[in-house]
Amino acid sequence: MNELVSAVPWLGKRNPMAARWLIIIIAIAAPIIAMQFGRSWVRILDFALLYMMLALGLNLVVGFAGLLDLGYIAFYAVGAYTFAFLASPHFGIHLPFWMVLPLGAAFAALAGIMLGFPVLRLRGDYLAIVTLGFGEIIRIFMLNLNYPINITNGPQGINAIDPIVLFGWDLSRNLQVTEDISIHSLYLYYYFFLACVVGSVIFIQRLQISRVGRAWAAMRDDELAAKAIGINTRNLKLLAFSLGATFGGVAGCLFGAFQGFVSPESFSLMESIAVLTMVVFGGMGNIAGAIVGAFALALLPEILRDVAVPMQQTLFGKVILDPEVLRMLLLSLAMILMMLLRPAGLIPARARYAHPENLHRIVNK
Amino acid sequence: MPTKPASPLLQLLNLQVSYGGIQAVKGVDLELFKGELVCLIGANGAGKTTTLNAIAGVLPLAGGEIRYNDVKINAIPAHKRLRQGIALVPEGRGIFTRLTVEENLRMGAYSRRDQDGIEADLEKVYTMLPRVKERLAQVAGTLSGGEQQMVAIGRALLSRPKLLLLDEPSMGLAPLVVEKIFEVVQSVAKEGVTILLVEQNANLALEFSQRGYVMESGKITLTGSGNELLADPKVREAYLGEVA
Numbered sequence: 001m002n003e004l005v006s007a008v009p010w011l012g013k014r015n016p017m018a019a020r021w022l023i024i025i026i027a028i029a030a031p032i033i034a035m036q037f038g039r040s041w042v043r044i045l046d047f048a049l050l051y052m053m054l055a056l057g058l059n060l061v062v063g064f065a066g067l068l069d070l071g072y073i074a075f076y077a078v079g080a081y082t083f084a085f086l087a088s089p090h091f092g093i094h095l096p097f098w099m100v101l102p103l104g105a106a107f108a109a110l111a112g113i114m115l116g117f118p119v120l121r122l123r124g125d126y127l128a129i130v131t132l133g134f135g136e137i138i139r140i141f142m143l144n145l146n147y148p149i150n151i152t153n154g155p156q157g158i159n160a161i162d163p164i165v166l167f168g169w170d171l172s173r174n175l176q177v178t179e180d181i182s183i184h185s186l187y188l189y190y191y192f193f194l195a196c197v198v199g200s201v202i203f204i205q206r207l208q209i210s211r212v213g214r215a216w217a218a219m220r221d222d223e224l225a226a227k228a229i230g231i232n233t234r235n236l237k238l239l240a241f242s243l244g245a246t247f248g249g250v251a252g253c254l255f256g257a258f259q260g261f262v263s264p265e266s267f268s269l270m271e272s273i274a275v276l277t278m279v280v281f282g283g284m285g286n287i288a289g290a291i292v293g294a295f296a297l298a299l300l301p302e303i304l305r306d307v308a309v310p311m312q313q314t315l316f317g318k319v320i321l322d323p324e325v326l327r328m329l330l331l332s333l334a335m336i337l338m339m340l341l342r343p344a345g346l347i348p349a350r351a352r353y354a355h356p357e358n359l360h361r362i363v364n365k
Numbered sequence: 366m367p368t369k370p371a372s373p374l375l376q377l378l379n380l381q382v383s384y385g386g387i388q389a390v391k392g393v394d395l396e397l398f399k400g401e402l403v404c405l406i407g408a409n410g411a412g413k414t415t416t417l418n419a420i421a422g423v424l425p426l427a428g429g430e431i432r433y434n435d436v437k438i439n440a441i442p443a444h445k446r447l448r449q450g451i452a453l454v455p456e457g458r459g460i461f462t463r464l465t466v467e468e469n470l471r472m473g474a475y476s477r478r479d480q481d482g483i484e485a486d487l488e489k490v491y492t493m494l495p496r497v498k499e500r501l502a503q504v505a506g507t508l509s510g511g512e513q514q515m516v517a518i519g520r521a522l523l524s525r526p527k528l529l530l531l532d533e534p535s536m537g538l539a540p541l542v543v544e545k546i547f548e549v550v551q552s553v554a555k556e557g558v559t560i561l562l563v564e565q566n567a568n569l570a571l572e573f574s575q576r577g578y579v580m581e582s583g584k585i586t587l588t589g590s591g592n593e594l595l596a597d598p599k600v601r602e603a604y605l606g607e608v609a
Contacts, residue, residue, distance in 0.1 A: 211475070214464075214468070214472060214475070215475065217461065217463065217464060218461050218464070218472050218475075220463075221460075221461035221462050221463055221464065222455075222459040222460070222461060222462075224418075224423055224455050224459055225455050225459030225460065225461065225517075226461075227421075227422075227423045227443045227444065228421055228423065228443065228447070228452065228453040228454070228455055228459065228521075229447065229452075229472055229473050229475050229476075229520065229521075229524060230443075230444040230447035230448060230475050230476035230524060231444060231475060232442070232444045285463075349463075
């Protein structure tokens, strides 16, 4: 939170309290503002929150532990498909949400360990290649496991997935407060996802200053030295992969339930790259960075889609550049500008790894 | 000089290590007694660093035996060897560049839980390394080479080592700074820590050490007291740049 606060332009450093409230108000009011532009914008915000969770999880692996993972979306897929298998008419199983969510997280964590073991000795480019392959393997499995036994329903995907139901409260139905006033389902999802993101942030923040967080930081800076001071790098790498994957799995469960439909094409390599871009763009190794990066890069293409087409039509009378092409162009441009102007990301990492109470106050005597 | 106990603290028996497909260490025998400061000198690529890393447990053995306190420790992983008192200061210092100096030092006590003992040891390190104390809040990557080396040594001391493995502490440092580092090494030795020092700066290393080993292409070719080796014409020719 403090990092996020200090990142608010103009206000952050001068008046952190005001900046803090500003962020809270924005977070609460965002869907109400978005609704003014149409329902689809609230939906986009909901997805932005899911991306935030993914970026937070990937930041754990890439930013904290220094393990480049290009197949992260695979864990999202594992979570989403777990939910689809256990709560849809596909197998006729309808387990409740609060039972499937931990299962999805656990399966994703297991997948993380499965990926972790073979890549323990790999670093840098080689690690990236293997993780990329892993991501594709999972996607291709989802695509082809409809024959000889239909497990994943192949490219058609699984639909009619159960919505999120919390203690008998169905988030997919508008909440009827009185006869005239009802709260739209998209709001309900927004606030539920927001709570999940806040929970993740608190957990990750505690993790960062824990023994594990410090050991990851040491391992990331110098693996040999980390071993030399008694860090069990093997276990810590596995922990990074599995914990990161857990966040992916939880986000995947939420995604499946929210969208009501999963298919392999949601889990392409481009999605892995997109999440990684969010982490890098926001600032690696930094919770606030992951949040801002995810928010900016999830929203930007949608705004673009909305603005670019009408603008081209009024300017040239026709659409010259397809918004999808333009999106890639502008994303690349954003990355290049970032590398030139802010090479450490929008919010450079400046985290302390020790518990503040353990650090000596340095007094000049 | 302390009296030598009957059995050595560290014993290498026909140690062999392969590194990247090549056998870098081809049968090294070496003994280290409690309280000694012993150096291992040799040219580039002689296998000194590989030997040291194998003792610390960060490289697997291809053959032979490592005995510590008369127990074979071949199969013990690096993080457990540290808990038994074997600490390594890696080549090129290997400090955590993005953490502050104090965080670096505290990481040295990673495997310890005795908070009071850690604080006491920190104070000890501060008195031994006053320059480090001035820079506690600084990010370690911004320190000079000599200061980084001191941080690396201080960090290793925080694990309360019985055996300290120092890998080329003089590497890339100005002569004046090197001398300072060696003074620190000597004061650590005076505290009773047994030290195995790998060096290319043979002259200085031998001057400070009680005994030395000379390593050549993966094998020990000469051994003796520091002064003996300093006087040895072969050593003078090969490592001290003198023409016999």
